[in-house]
Amino acid sequence: MIEFDEVTKEYRRGSVAVEAFSLEIPSHRTVALLGSSGSGKTTLLRMVNRMVEPTSGRVLIDGEDVRARDAVELRRSIGYVLQAGGLLPHRTVIDNVATVLRLGGMTRKPARLRAAELMDRVGLESSLARRYPAELSGGQQQRVGVARALAPDPNILLMDEPFGAVDPIVRRDLQDELLRLQAELGKTIVFVTHDVDEAFRLGDEVVVLRGHGVVAQRGTPAEILAAPADDFVADFIGANRAERSLSTVDIGGRSIAVDGNGRPVGVMQK
Numbered sequence: 635m636i637e638f639d640e641v642t643k644e645y646r647r648g649s650v651a652v653e654a655f656s657l658e659i660p661s662h663r664t665v666a667l668l669g670s671s672g673s674g675k676t677t678l679l680r681m682v683n684r685m686v687e688p689t690s691g692r693v694l695i696d697g698e699d700v701r702a703r704d705a706v707e708l709r710r711s712i713g714y715v716l717q718a719g720g721l722l723p724h725r726t727v728i729d730n731v732a733t734v735l736r737l738g739g740m741t742r743k744p745a746r747l748r749a750a751e752l753m754d755r756v757g758l759e760s761s762l763a764r765r766y767p768a769e770l771s772g773g774q775q776q777r778v779g780v781a782r783a784l785a786p787d788p789n790i791l792l793m794d795e796p797f798g799a800v801d802p803i804v805r806r807d808l809q810d811e812l813l814r815l816q817a818e819l820g821k822t823i824v825f826v827t828h829d830v831d832e833a834f835r836l837g838d839e840v841v842v843l844r845g846h847g848v849v850a851q852r853g854t855p856a857e858i859l860a861a862p863a864d865d866f867v868a869d870f871i872g873a874n875r876a877e878r879s880l881s882t883v884d885i886g887g888r889s890i891a892v893d894g895n896g897r898p899v900g901v902m903q904k
């Protein structure tokens with residue numbers, strides 16, 4: 635479990651990025667932090683692996699204050715996936731993944747073998763192993779980023795807008811892949827996004843943030859859709875309300891679900 639206990643971050647005096655944020659994230663679940671730009675999502679995420687230290691308050695992992703852990707060791711034990719992939723440009727794909735394992739003390743050959751397994755696991759063909767990151771598509775780069783984050787077999791995976799830079803179809807593929815991986819692996823995932831659909835698709839729970847890391851609502855996607863806590867949440871999730879609201883029409887004796895623009899999206903089961 636990850637626990638934020640009244641954390642505040644003031645980067646400069648008077649500029650509060652996150653104010654008295656508290657949240658418990660249960661193990662083996664995916665929690666999506668959903669908020670617009672500047673709402674403090676990245677700051678919160680980075681407090682988990684001590685890339686950002688809170689000005690006050692505590693972050694606990696399984697009951698232990700992260701400050702009691704060595705920062706480098708802590709960072710290596712937690713998977714971290716960034717939007718830009720964060721890959722090493724002068725290393726091949728396989729070495730980008732294997733390097734993490736080498737840092738953890740594995741020798742070259744087993745590290746490469748394990749890296750090849752990880753590539754397979756995230757849906758990358760082995761023929762890509764010798765390429766450099768610049769020779770991959772954006773979606774492939776993100777898969778390498780996920781493989782690398784999974785390399786040390788971390789319990790926790792932090793994902794910061796990991797699929798933000800790819801087109802909608804690839805983005806959906808990557809989301810599917812993550813759902814499949816998560817069903818197999820059961821990590822504790824904190825997923826940062828400003829995309830409502832992505833948060834609802836991936837999050838077992840979604841935390842909607844206003845500015846300064848203030849929680850506007852927390853719940854399952856269904857709970858939030860069914861009863862937005864206030865106008866802020868309703869506006870935020872309703873940005874494309876027309877697409878999100880469904881109704882049914884009867885055509886030839888069958889009930890067809892249509893979206894708010896009247897486009898058919900499926901057939902209702904009897």
Ligand SMILES: Nc1ncnc2c1ncn2[C@@H]1O[C@H](COP(=O)(O)OP(=O)(O)OP(=O)(O)O)[C@@H](O)[C@H]1O
Nearest residue numbers: 645646651669670671672673674675676677678828
């Ligand atoms: N290193 C820093 N120094 C000073 N201010 C910072 C720093 N990092 C972030 N901030 C400020 O803290 C606030 C929250 O930033 P943060 O990056 O956590 O938000 P975010 O929700 O992740 O935004 P985005 O979606 O744009 O990445 C912003 O006002 C930002 O300008």
